[in-house]
Amino acid sequence: MSKTADYAWLDGKLVPWANATMHISTECVLRGENVFEGIRAYWNEEQQELFTFRHADHIARLRQGARIMRMAIPYSDAEIEAASLELIRACNYRETIHYRPVVYFAEGELTHYLPSEIRTGFFILAFAMPSKTVQETGVKSAISTWRRNSDLASPSRIKSGANYHNSRLAYIEARMNGMGPPVMLNAAGKVAEGPGACVMILRHGKLITPPVTADILESITRETLMELARNELGLEVVERDVDRSELYVADEAFFCGSGAEVLPMVSIDHYEIGDGTPGEVTRKLQGLYNDAVRGRLEKYRHWLTPVWRGNAVKD
Numbered sequence: 623m624s625k626t627a628d629y630a631w632l633d634g635k636l637v638p639w640a641n642a643t644m645h646i647s648t649e650c651v652l653r654g655e656n657v658f659e660g661i662r663a664y665w666n667e668e669q670q671e672l673f674t675f676r677h678a679d680h681i682a683r684l685r686q687g688a689r690i691m692r693m694a695i696p697y698s699d700a701e702i703e704a705a706s707l708e709l710i711r712a713c714n715y716r717e718t719i720h721y722r723p724v725v726y727f728a729e730g731e732l733t734h735y736l737p738s739e740i741r742t743g744f745f746i747l748a749f750a751m752p753s754k755t756v757q758e759t760g761v762k763s764a765i766s767t768w769r770r771n772s773d774l775a776s777p778s779r780i781k782s783g784a785n786y787h788n789s790r791l792a793y794i795e796a797r798m799n800g801m802g803p804p805v806m807l808n809a810a811g812k813v814a815e816g817p818g819a820c821v822m823i824l825r826h827g828k829l830i831t832p833p834v835t836a837d838i839l840e841s842i843t844r845e846t847l848m849e850l851a852r853n854e855l856g857l858e859v860v861e862r863d864v865d866r867s868e869l870y871v872a873d874e875a876f877f878c879g880s881g882a883e884v885l886p887m888v889s890i891d892h893y894e895i896g897d898g899t900p901g902e903v904t905r906k907l908q909g910l911y912n913d914a915v916r917g918r919l920e921k922y923r924h925w926l927t928p929v930w931r932g933n934a935v936k937d
């Protein structure tokens with residue numbers, strides 16, 4: 623979050639940032655009971671346009687997570703998209719941003735309530751978020767001693783606030799050890815994902831990534847890169863379990879996510895990956911991704927929604 627936005631969208635309307643508050647007794651505050659999305663909108667300088675990236679796919683994932691949580695989202699897809707655009711326009715963003723639609727459980731009397739016994743609310747936040755320079759240099763990663771949440775306990779395919787306590791433990795441990803984002807294994811000891819991004823490796827010319835049954839979030843960036851790798855680089859893409867030791871002999875490895883984008887790993891547990899600099903395929907995927915998200919690849923324009931075009935607010 624590089625600066626505070628002018629507005630947030632809370633329970634049906636735009637509110638000034640300072641007024642976007644909720645009571646300390648809400649389930650959302652007390653137990654992190656929410657499901658959210660992290661969506662990017664990319665600024666295209668040549669076209670002077672901001673494009674949301676795969677908004678509809680993110681909202682479909684939000685609905686999937688809410689369904690597992692037995693939360694009813696109180697707005698339609700069209701209303702959520704209109705509210706997101708309304709917020710982004712009100713904040714007058716003409717730069718790359720990240721926005722977060724969040725469905726949450728609010729005030730309730732009981733702790734083991736049914737969804738009918740509690741108010742379900744909705745809010746959206748938007749922040750400026752430029753692409754990170756660490757994309758160029760890559761990060762030193764390590765295997766976390768923390769296991770990724772199991773599907774039998776707190777499913778990782780739900781992007782719920784509560785799941786990020788697990789992520790934070792892993793991040794903090796890595797940071798205190800002087801490392802970048804860690805790789806988390808699942809309860810079976812196979813590679814799951816990073817605390818906020820999925821993992822991909824290149825071995826023997828194939829792009830390999832853990833399957834959606836490996837206790838990962840069903841990442842939209844992962845899907846995007848699998849498609850770009852197959853279509854644009856002619857790569858064979860394999861979804862299968864990945865062993866810890868495979869990371870140590872991978873030719874290339876990277877994290878991927880809406881926030882992380884394509885983030886090269888240059889070492890894992892002090893094993894240098896490749897020659898210790900971001901790999902060639904990683905670089906190519908980075909380039910393709912960066913072009914696709916900014917509307918520079920006509921073939922993938924269906925993933926984008928322009929924020930400003932045809933809008934009366936445009937100045």
Ligand code: PMP
Pocket residue numbers: 660789815816817818819820838839840841842843844878879880881
């Ligand atoms: N895993 C986790 C735990 C994440 O928080 C994220 C970021 N949303 C991802 C993977 C990547 O998902 P996406 O590509 O949809 O942003």
